[in-house]
Amino acid sequence: MNESPLALVLEDEPQIRRLLCDALASVPLRCVEAGSMADARERLAQECPQLVVLDLGLPDGDGKRFIGELRAWTELPVLVLSARSQERDKIEALDAGADDYLIKPFSKGELLARVRALLRRGGRSELPLMRFGEVEVDFARRRVIRAGVELHLTPIEYRLLCAMIAGQGKVLTHRQLLRDVWGPAFVESAHYLRVYVGHLRHKLEIDPARPRHFVTETGTGYRFVI
The missing domain is CATH 1.10.10.10 (Winged helix-like DNA-binding domain superfamily/Winged helix DNA-binding domain)
Known part of the structure; x- marks a missing residue:
């Protein structure tokens, strides 16, 4: 049986990570979780996700910098979930290489629709x-x-x-x-x-x-x- 695609969920709040993974399971997607950029780098070294979902406010840096690191070696779809609603924040994240930007709070239905759209678009999952x-x-x-x-x-x-x-x-x-x-x-x-x-x-x-x-x-x- 083929396994469901894998998503890397980068979010420093454990409860929010759990809620996101529970929601993504209905796509269906499997999840690997990370609470910091350092954790996420280790997960990427071990796994080959088909999607990255991340918050911008992380304990060891700004998520935009992490997106820039990803874009040095991969075209994986990246979805930003952030409470930052200013236009400047959206523009900077998209310019850094994000594919989509969803403002918190959001509905489960909209989250899943955007995730499905990104998975249809696809992207190469290279070794880092x-x-x-x-x-x-x-x-x-x-x-x-x-x-x-x-x-x-x-x-x-x-x-x-x-x-x-x-x-x-x-x-x-x-x-x-x-x-x-x-x-x-x-x-x-x-x-x-x-x-x-x-x-x-x-x-x-x-x-x-x-x-x-x-x-x-x-x-x-x-x-x-x-």
């Missing part, structure tokens, strides 16, 4: 690993390994790496990368970007002076090449 050159990136566990040795990347270095991998092959403008990694207030701070791209080249390129993966697009931005 990326390899280029001597480097392996384990997105679920936030580990970066070069030639068998685990490297330390600062939070900004890791976010920049994820943003560049998510846009692989495309020219990513200075403003786009600054907005995605540092935030809208930093879109004019191109010197930050130059410094941190230099850090990634030093840590991840075989020859930082002649980068093969973190390529400069003069006057425009950068491009990540596998």
Whole structure:
């Protein structure tokens, strides 16, 4: 017998997680639960869900950042459930890579209808690993390994790496990368970007002076090449 699809439910309130899983069982969906982004990364390393349902207010960070991490390696459908009702919050979550946004409180019927629509749309469920050159990136566990040795990347270095991998092959403008990694207030701070791209080249390129993966697009931005 075929198993029902699997949903990752990321919500820090246990009672709400339980209610969501009970509701999703009628789709039918199986659920794996996580109460924090760290928990969710571990679940993703162990499971292959077909859907992610998450709140934005999490104990170890903003859910929008978690969505950005996901989009570096997967097209899994993402449904945000949040009490944040401002238009800005919706726009930022959708720009980060969410597929849909539902404001709390909501009805069970609307939740299930949106979930069914996302499952029909589908999306690839890749393993959370990326390899280029001597480097392996384990997105679920936030580990970066070069030639068998685990490297330390600062939070900004890791976010920049994820943003560049998510846009692989495309020219990513200075403003786009600054907005995605540092935030809208930093879109004019191109010197930050130059410094941190230099850090990634030093840590991840075989020859930082002649980068093969973190390529400069003069006057425009950068491009990540596998």
